[in-house]
Amino acid sequence: MAVPSAKRVRRGPRLVLLVFFVCLSVVVLLPFFAILLASFKPAEELIRYGLNLRLDWHLMSFDNYKYLFTGITPEGQHLPHDYLLWFRNSVLLTVMQTALTLLTSAWVAYGFAMYRFKGRNVIFSCVLVILMIPFEILMLPMYSQASAMGLLDSFWGIILPFMAHASTIFFFRQYLLSIPKEIVDAGRVDGASEYGIFFRLILPIMKPAFSAMAILVGMNSWNNFLWPMLVLRSGKKYVLSIGLNTLLTPYGNNYDILIAGACFSVIPLLILFSFTQKYFIEGMTMGSVKG
Amino acid sequence: MRRITHFIYNQKAAPYIFVLPFVLTFLVFFVYPVFTTIRMSFQEILPGMITNVxxxxxxRLLGDRIFRTAVSNSFEYMFWTVLILIPMPLALAYMLNSRSMAAPGLFKGILFLPILTSVVVAGTIFRLIFGELPGSFMNTVRAFFGLAPIKWLRQEGTGMAALVIMCCWRWTGVNILYYLAALKNIPPEMYESAEIDGANAWQKFRHISVPLVKPTIIYVLTISIYGGLAMFTESYMLWAGNNSPRNIGLTIVGYLYRQGWEQNRMGFASAVGLVLLVFASIINFIQLRLTGVLGKEGD
Known part of the structure; x- marks a missing residue:
């Protein structure tokens, strides 16, 4: 971590920095702590007194989580809900979208990185344009198009428009540019076809790049809200973000599933993050330091 | 059939086959729909009846008071997020990168955690934190200072503050990562020679770090500007729907959503969308010029 020469580290600044960052971390973690606490308290408590940091041990229980997983309310009633279905859909969508996006984007990036061809720069400028424009700005034309193509209310409608994903293409291209072209030439000498080279020689080399992007694309897919909300119609296809959002009706209180469900929906990413922090960071920062 | 196979396996055709998925996506989901939107923006679209207007x-857009509110909200939000999310994460990254920093990896990880929450989860948490009950978290903070509870999400200033605070909570850690990546690229010798010349911490930060991370500052600036312009779901979740009191949380995209989806006026919504696209294109052009991406595409 030593940036300037590490000859002597003075105690004073070290302590000030440490205290400052501990305080900052507490502030950043407070919202997590507050919602986690609320998930163990009865929903009526939240509605009556608001979200707070009081630790009332006698009020806290696993009732909300029990209801989340079994459909049995604290009063012992069986009141089914769709949370587990949404969770399953989210897993399915995230896996499908991540796999397809990575493969398609790597395929495209290989074309940009390893060949010189007429129109390459023009097409690549299009990637850069799309890279920068936020989705929200294009959501109306994209929605009309998806609607015209009959893609609404299906996972394909969510996945297809983003399969050749600009920032993933950009990242893979940067990565591939650092791979010596001799590998490709050697493959050709051995008589492999252009596509054989991609699948047999290049994909295995791209493994580290795949790890970094899989995490980033997967996280975005898991948390994605706006596009799935526009595309999905029937409740049976809802993913977590959409399902949790439907719990926010002005009528009736669904805070028991909402709060516990929101907490539980973050857990897969927290686990993933704690094991793969390095790849997370690599994937996130790739776009900012471009060559 | 053999002809086609032959063509596909031709080395000259291969690059085009590789970039084809992108080109198709670009044409089908960008170029063509944008042209449709342009056409639709000159039409009134009712079920089964389309009239050119x-x-x-x-x-109507020019004279629309609510649209002006939305534009002003979006730009106000953009202003605050740029003002906070550019310098603050840079300062934090500089401290995390300092040799006096203990356990930088741990703090980096903690500050990054908020971005793992979806907008839905973050919005739910912050709506409750800024709840209007006397016992809601932010009101208990006010009570601690002897102030009366307020309705955070019903007043213009405090509503915007809640929105900006939520955004900063989620994105500070990400921006820190961007800056750290750039700061780590600065060779330590540069700081050493500055120290020999008697530079203090602030001078090193001001005259070595800042100029050398300038490309990253521009990058973060650009994504913040776009993020501000396109912000919608944060407001949607914070107010549990697209309707905030007196539209204090309505953004340009929120207005587009209201017109297009909630009120089903696709023609009018298209006009809103195009105005937004023009804003974004101007920014995009300036950005590509500034970073020189357009200039150095030589090879």
């Missing part, structure tokens, strides 16, 4: 949608 010329510039009427745009004229």
């Amino acid at each position: 010329g510039l009427k949608n745009y004229q």
Whole structure:
């Protein structure tokens, strides 16, 4: 971590920095702590007194989580809900979208990185344009198009428009540019076809790049809200973000599933993050330091 | 059939086959729909009846008070997020990168955690934190200082503050990562020679770090500007739907959503969408110029 020469580290600044960052971390973690606490308290408590940091041990229980997983309310009633279905859909969508996006984007990036061809720069400028424009700005034309193509209310409608994903293409291209072209030439000498080279020689080399992007694309897919909300119609296809959002009706209180469900929906990413922090960071920062 | 196979396996055709998925996506989901939207923005679209209305949608937009509120909200949000999310994460990254920093990896990880929450989860948490009950978290903070509870999400200033605070909570850690990546690229020798010349911490930060991370500052600036312009779901979740009191949380995209989806006026919504696209294109052009991406595409 030593940036300037590490000859002597003075105690004073070290302590000030440490205290400052501990305080900052507490502030950043407070919202997590507050919602986690609320998930163990009865929903009526939240509605009556608001979200707070009081630790009332006698009020806290696993009732909300029990209801989340079994459909049995604290009063012992069986009141089914769709949370587990949404969770399953989210897993399915995230896996499908991540796999397809990575493969398609790597395929495209290989074309940009390893060949010189007429129109390459023009097409690549299009990637850069799309890279920068936020989705929200294009959501109306994209929605009309998806609607015209009959893609609404299906996972394909969510996945297809983003399969050749600009920032993933950009990242893979940067990565591939650092791979010596001799590998490709050697493959050709051995008589492999252009596509054989991609699948047999290049994909295995791209493994580290795949790890970094899989995490980033997967996280975005898991948390994605706006596009799935526009595309999905029937409740049976809802993913977590959409399902949790439907719990926010002005009528009736669904805070028991909402709060516990929101907490539980973050857990897969927290686990993933704690094991793969390095790849997370690599994937996130790739776009900012471009060559 | 053999002809086609032969063509596909031709080395000259291969690059085009590789970039084809992108080109198709670009044409089908960007170019063509944008042209459709341009056409639709001159139409009034009712179920089963489409009439050309010329510039009427745009004229209405110009005189629309609510649209002006939305534009002003979006730009106000953009202003605050740029003002906070550019310098603050840079300063934090500089401290995390300092040799006096203990356990930088741990703190980096903690500050990054908020971005793992979806907008839905973050919005739910912050709506409750800024709840209007006397016992809601932010009101208990006010009570601690002897102040009366307020309705955070019902007043213009405090509503915007809640929105900006939520955004900063989620994105500070990400921006820190961007800056750290750039700061780590600065060779330590540069700081050493500055120290020999008697530079203090602030001078090193001001005259070595800042100029050398300038490309990253521009990058973060650009994504913040776009993020501000396109912000919608944060407001949607914070107010549990697209309707905030007196539209204090309505953004340009929120207005587009209201017109297009909630009120089913696709023609008028198209006009809103195009105005937004023009804003974004201007920014995009300036950005590509500034970073020189357009210039150095030589090879």
